[in-house]
Amino acid sequence: MTPASTRERRVLWQDPIIAIRAATERRLSGLELLRAMQTGELPPPPVASLLGFTIESIEEGRVVFGLAPEEFHDNPNGVLHGGVAAALLDTTAGCAVTSLLPFGITCATLELKINYIRSITAGSPRLSAVGTVLHLGRRSALSQAQLLTADGKLAAHATSTLMVFPPEEIHGGRRSAG
Numbered sequence: 001m002t003p004a005s006t007r008e009r010r011v012l013w014q015d016p017i018i019a020i021r022a023a024t025e026r027r028l029s030g031l032e033l034l035r036a037m038q039t040g041e042l043p044p045p046p047v048a049s050l051l052g053f054t055i056e057s058i059e060e061g062r063v064v065f066g067l068a069p070e071e072f073h074d075n076p077n078g079v080l081h082g083g084v085a086a087a088l089l090d091t092t093a094g095c096a097v098t099s100l101l102p103f104g105i106t107c108a109t110l111e112l113k114i115n116y117i118r119s120i121t122a123g124s125p126r127l128s129a130v131g132t133v134l135h136l137g138r139r140s141a142l143s144q145a146q147l148l149t150a151d152g153k154l155a156a157h158a159t160s161t162l163m164v165f166p167p168e169e170i171h172g173g174r175r176s177a178g
Helices: 017-025 030-039 046-051 082-098
Strands: 054-059 062-067 106-116 127-136 140-148 154-165
Touching: 017 030, 030 054, 030 082, 046 082, 062 082, 082 106, 082 127, 082 140, 082 154, 127 154
Parallel strands: none
Antiparallel strands: 054 062, 062 127, 106 154, 127 140, 140 154
8 A cells, every 4th residue: 555545534523422411401302302413503423423424404204314425435346335325324214213202212223124226436426315204103113214316316225113212211211300
């Protein structure tokens, strides 16, 4: 490897507990938490900073994230790594569900199924990931996410099954104050 081929990338993030504490103290719903992250009022999760995900729009049951494909997202074949696309689709599908959850309730992915449709290269125009909720129950949810190219072509599609956690399961069997 020659020095000219070496690249460097610096990633800055904030302590993720800041957002968790603020959401608890301010009794934010999932939608309010996501909106606070979108406006920069609260920090995004470190993984969003690491991979370059940004929230473009949020409404109840629907979120859109963006990603500008960069060289550091590439796999050895010179295209966007499937794991990066999977992380973006997982985030988008999960946040769509989060946007419907009241204060104190959260969710986590149980299953993620992805179909990859087309390759994306570094320098491609910005991608959009659109997540929508298909079903929200008391204990589980089903959502989907589509990864779209700038011209609206489908690059990947995912469906996600998520477990919905009431407060007593989040805080180790203890009910949170309030």
